[in-house]
Amino acid sequence: MTSSYLAGPLLTDLYEMTMAAGYWRHNLNDKATFSVFVRNPDHKRNYFVAAGLAALLAELEAYRFRREDIRYLQQLKLFDTNFLDALRRLRFTGDIHALPEGTLFFPDEPVLEISAPLIEAQLIETLVLNTIGIATLIATKAARSVHAAAGRPLVDFALRRTHGSEAGDQVARSTYIAGFSSTSNVRAGQRFGIPVAGTMAHAFVTAFPSELDAFRAYAATFPQHTIFLIDTYDTLAGARNAATVALEMRARDQRALGVRLDSGDMIALSRGVRRILDEAGLTEMKLYASSSFDEFKITEIIQSGAPIDAFGVGTKVGVSADAPYLDIVYKLVQLGKRPIRKLSSNKVTLAGRKQIFRHDDPHGVFQEDILACREEKRAAGEPLLEPVMRNGQRHTPEASLVDIRKRFAKQFGCLDPRYKTIDSHIAYPVRLSARLKALQK
């Protein structure tokens, strides 16, 4: 990741800075631990997929206020000069325990815990939530879609409708972690090494005198990467034109990869298109479909038996349309030696630094998680939170995106299929250890 993508310390809510100034003035800068977790009040998700850690650690390693940042803050006339001097010198020196990216987790389990002098830990709150939030939101939505597709490849087409450019890149990365095969987003390809994919839009077809001309022009330019978009005028007529050009290619010893359907009744049209291609002897050509797909619509298609081989997945996954935000929070759980608990309005925060122990059965299937105190030694269960940053420096080298993707795939294979349902809430069991329970009193 190049520094040009860093958000920087001013990507924060003003109140983080006013609180920091308050702590500073009152010499309140003990080591604090904040816990980041996701609530699930509307029960729309049975599991979450941790993502965004690499970007966060890069931000924190490079965390410093630039000269122009201090100048801007000065001009707000809110902060005194000594505090601004302290900010100018401030670096992030904390420790972080986190779920490695690609880890499955459940409501109220910490995704990460940050321990740092209170001022530092407070200043980074917004940055942490923003960075982990979008990445985890989309990895989770994408995991549901991958599961629905039952082995058929998915391609991320969301960039045009993501919430800005940074979201576009994070959507590409998070969908790839969850098992998408590629993205249309070229910048994400460059930035993260994700395979890129894409062929043509309707404009290409309409720019030529006829659909047949457009298909021939494309085949001549990219004989090894030809997928015909066939719905610009009439999908079945488009399929016949695609077959014509594919047969011309075959005569030149070239192979068209397939056709793409982008509108209309996907189930009926895919059957008609498959028949046209098969009757032309083009049984090897694949059907790609892209039309408001998400886990719900993909499930319909799969259940119908429609002969669609791969899905272009855009807007609805790229904004997680059915649940477009996570209820992700950052809560103070310990200050110095004092465990902290907030009780207001039924939104209880569990005090103390934590560890998650995951138990599986002899087949490796996840059975339950035990939420425990960080320093608890337990005979059984795999501890999930790992030290990833110490004194503001990455503790371990950054995992490759391919390894993160493998971790997710492996973990997802260990989740009992009943939790993978997309239309009902089934809570995976998460229990508190006796010691963590006692700490809450």
Place this chain on the structure above:
Amino acid sequence: MTSSYLAGPLLTDLYEMTMAAGYWRHNLNDKATFSVFVRNPDHKRNYFVAAGLAALLAELEAYRFRREDIRYLQQLKLFDTNFLDALRRLRFTGDIHALPEGTLFFPDEPVLEISAPLIEAQLIETLVLNTIGIATLIATKAARSVHAAAGRPLVDFALRRTHGSEAGDQVARSTYIAGFSSTSNVRAGQRFGIPVAGTMAHAFVTAFPSELDAFRAYAATFPQHTIFLIDTYDTLAGARNAATVALEMRARDQRALGVRLDSGDMIALSRGVRRILDEAGLTEMKLYASSSFDEFKITEIIQSGAPIDAFGVGTKVGVSADAPYLDIVYKLVQLGKRPIRKLSSNKVTLAGRKQIFRHDDPHGVFQEDILACREEKRAAGEPLLEPVMRNGQRHTPEASLVDIRKRFAKQFGCLDPRYKTIDSHIAYPVRLSARLKALQK
């Protein structure tokens, strides 16, 4: 806007580049016009607020492939060297007609039209949709919220839950255009000159031995900007603590600005809190509320008569939760002298370059819009699309954010209140001119 925020030409779908390569190989590079408009298939919005143009024009003026971009594209082994050489030299040289930011518009009306050599116009499609999309999405959602608040100030608190950092800044900018008074996002304050606001979170309160200590510490640090967050433990007890410290401040000739409620039953609690403050003689202290507000919840509060003076508005507006994406599209409508029309699946695109003429009544209230051919001379109606870029250069200086905000406020005042309803679909009349109709045949 500094260049560090530019997305750059690789923020594109791969197919824009493969199509461009196809055009290039077939010498198809006539001047093309693409029209950007918003469809409204689910009828969730009666109007839209144009935003995002300044960012788009900045991208296009600086549009160039860097050396490392070309190197990345080369290594994809998709494009031939001559095409990559052409990309290396490519600049955006087109013309743009656009609705000035802050303009109200309606479904199917062009937000902007881009006329440029086909290759350039195709390459920028994704960038255009991504940039205009997020900004317009949020300006529209924010306008609905401002209307619901009936004059009470709104503050953008969304940053922690926006889809990444760039979305956070665009949310701050778009909500400000629509009339929000300020943002919590410090980077957006620095970048766009938007007023910033914020005081304390629950962590601040829990970091001190008691709520009273926390309130006193805050008042000592920011005596001119004190708003107490009162729901950390118990909202009414918090109000009494706030009153205590506010009276202490008064004895020092200082004035606390107010209190903030962040959870619980806002209607009942606000009444109880107001009573506590009033009985303490603190009638000038304001009640701020922040708790999942959007146009729907604000409307409930206003209708209840709850004594809330200002709203902190976060997640639900920051992701436009009830409608988290725009169905915004970029369609080829003219190539050389040939008008282009796409007919598939009931998604009709109107051929030809266009102008919108808006008619108002003698009181200035908008009556109807006429969608016409660009070059039509009409006796009545105000033409809305303005030339904003010529030969790749901004045609006029960038409007200030404050002027954009004023433009929106003025236009919104001219919209008949019946279209401002948030819970039913009422279509503002948009008719085609006879000449535009004839062109479609």
